[in-house]
Amino acid sequence: ISGDNVNIRGRASFIGEVVGKLKKGDKVTVIEQIYLSKPRPDEPANWAKIGMPAGKTVWVHSTYINATNSTVLPRRLNVRTGAGENYSVVGQLERGAVVKEVSRKAEWVEIEAPANAYAFVAAKYLKQEGEAPTVPPILSIAPAVAEPPAQVKTVPDSDTVAPPPTNEVASAGTNATPDLGTAPPPAAEEPLPPRIVTHEGVVRPTISIQAPTPYEIWDPQTHTTINYLHTTSTNLDLSLYRGLRIIVTGEEGLDERWKTPLITIQRIQVVE
Structure with a gap:
């Protein structure tokens, strides 16, 4: 209460x-x-x-x-x-x-x-406060260290006269390119931290049956949808907040099918 x-x-x-x-x-x-x-x-x-x-x-x-x-x-x-x-x-x-x-x-x-x-x-x-969703830890991945290329030894010129050219094909091993080492893989990028936001609006059922969640918050003055409401808690019944003005805090993201962002609820409070 x-x-x-x-x-x-x-x-x-x-x-x-x-x-x-x-x-x-x-x-x-x-x-x-x-x-x-x-x-x-x-x-x-x-x-x-x-x-x-x-x-x-x-x-x-x-x-x-x-x-x-x-x-x-x-x-x-x-x-x-x-x-x-x-x-x-x-x-x-x-x-x-x-x-x-x-x-x-x-x-x-x-x-x-x-x-x-x-x-x-x-x-x-x-x-009714929802359980905060578990945020996976951000792993710091050290960039790969490139190995130095193999050293190519310089062989001094010999005083011996080179034999005349021949039509025979040189063996594969004769002109083999020295191994200069494998190029290092690109360094992995660290994932971005979650975007935690707080919004205020009125709870109502979503209009489209294909919407990603059954409830949303909207602004009655501008008649625009602010967020789709998503919860990972089985104890949070959003139908209890229908028609109420609330302040909701949570992780905001986008569903690729919709332009309106979706918020995963961490805290919800009725505005009196």
Whole structure:
């Protein structure tokens, strides 16, 4: 959680009753992303369905609880955020499930929240950092050292008169060119360091089905795509950031099929 005293609600809307608050740094389990097509004024369109935080309680009607052994009687029983049918449903209990009573209010029983209970929080308060991709080390390759050419010995002229020319072909060994050594291979170039950049934009799905990634960031003012968003982390769900303005840091590169650069995410932050 990126904010302090963040409300969690019984519904993905400001009309959902507040069932608790979260502090900055609290960790939550995201179950599903909720997108409101027609949010109310000043109401966020992006919400996250999260697991009910530990220590929270819910309510069930006492009629459906066995008074002897505190087990659920019907096949499925709704659990609610308050003592009344006007409160939001935030989970279900199966027949035979044992409940732990906390208190009673008229015909309603307050119980510890089951493991499958859930709540909702505005997605802009969620912060999820991707794992930084492993950058291969840059190897320094020493340039090849050329071997000195073989020394050719100079033979002094002899006083002996050379024999007259002949029509015979000289043997291959007679006129062999001395080995001057093999030319050294060109020195290998060191790879360029990765280009790490930081950009700000709004997350949206890519338009083309052939795009290299399913999500991108774009600038609503210029209507231009800034980067395709790529992650190597299996824990980073980019759909949670749809419609949100973010600051993303990562390694930028180009896909040969596209003019827009691709960024491999190392850090992502929602701009409030």
